[in-house]
Amino acid sequence: MGIGYDRACSELVYHRLPWNEPDAPYSLEVLFEDDHLIALNKPSGLQVLPGGLFQQRTVLTQLQWRASRQSSSLMHQETHPHPVPVHRLGRGTSGILLCAKSKLAKTRLAAYFADGTSVVGSNRYSDACPCKRRKISKIYRALASGILREDEVVIMQPIGTVRYPGVAKGLYIATSSGKPALSKVDVLERDVQGNYTLVQVEIQSGRPHQIRIHLSFIGxxxxxxxxxxxGGQPKCFDPEFVDESFAQDGGYQRPVNPVPGDCGYHLHAHQVVLSHPITNEEITLTAPLPSILRTRDETEAIK
Known part of the structure; x- marks a missing residue:
């Protein structure tokens, strides 16, 4: 790494060490698009925003390339800003990702997400119907280990952060000192022989890694x-010893312990219902299910 400073031009130059990004999927299916909003079907393995090991192979970069190609024939490209994601999905999570194409849409969609999170723990929340008063609701499919006995489980476990190697801003975990979070889990199928349960999860709040944390919290x-x-805790973690040697060269060395961006789990943002940020029209978006997250009846219906 080298830093040069030219007093005459007041220019600061940063030369970082080269790095090679890991492979990542290069496919973004468009589920819906108009002048203000674009909804994508993000594949598992593709990171949403630059960070850590991934700086170019991200959803944001692909959106920028796509917008540049579309606007290359226009005289006033500044009137067509690049779309930006208004929320995140974990790198290993697939499914619906909402992106704003205008400043007004971005502001209103961000308010939708913020309002849903603020409802948790307040008097506006209703156990019977947690999402009726919201302008956006999100439904996921997930494959959970073990057999859930109850057909329906409501999880209200706060989520906060702890220092953790490989995660600069801290790792999100289940902790009583965290912020309120709510997930409504419905069992779709149980596989006793395989010892797993296919579930549908509707999240009232939108804490990072909420579904992964909440399902692990209940065992x-x-x-x-x-x-x-x-317990909603990370494996391989000793809070008394946080080795930060991974942070050399900006953290682009692969951390030794597992980190949130690692893949391998099965979680899919299957459906989103929202009020259009400009027209207020109700829109229902659905991302096709991976085969492993379909019920037996859904699999048979496709054959």
Missing amino acids: HPLIGDPLYVT
Whole structure:
């Protein structure tokens, strides 16, 4: 790394060490698009925003390339800003990702998400129908380890952060000192022989890694989750010893312990219902299910 400073031009130049990004999917299916909003079907393995090991192979970069190609024939490109994601999905999570194409849409969609999170724990929340008063609701499919006995489970476990190697801003975990979070889990199918449960999860709030944390908190972490274990805590973690040697050269060395961006679990943002940020029209978006997250009846119906 080298830093040069030219007093005459007041120019600061940063030369970082080269790095090679890991492979990532290069496919973004468009589920819906108009002048203000674009909804994508994000594949598992593709990171939403630059960070850590991924700086170019991200959803944001692909959106920028796509917008540049579309606007290359226009004289006033500044009137066509690049779309930006208004929320995040974990790198290993697939499914619906909402992106704003205008400043007004971005502001209103961000308010939708913020309002839903603020409802949790307040008097506006109703156990019977947690999402009726919201302008956006999100439904996921997930494959949880073990057999959930109840057909329906409402999880209200706060989520906060702890220092953790490989995660600069801290790792989100289940903790009583965290912020309120709510997930409504419905069992779709149980496989006793395989010892797993196919579930549908509707989230009232939108804390990072909420579904992974909540299901692991109740003793049913996602099948293949490399990070979270029973109790909503990370595996391979000693709070008394945080080795930060991974942070050399901006953190682009691969951390030794599992980190949130690692893949292997099965979680899919299957459906989103929202009020259009400009027209207020109700829109229902659905991302096709991966085969492993379909019920037996859904699989048979496709054949």
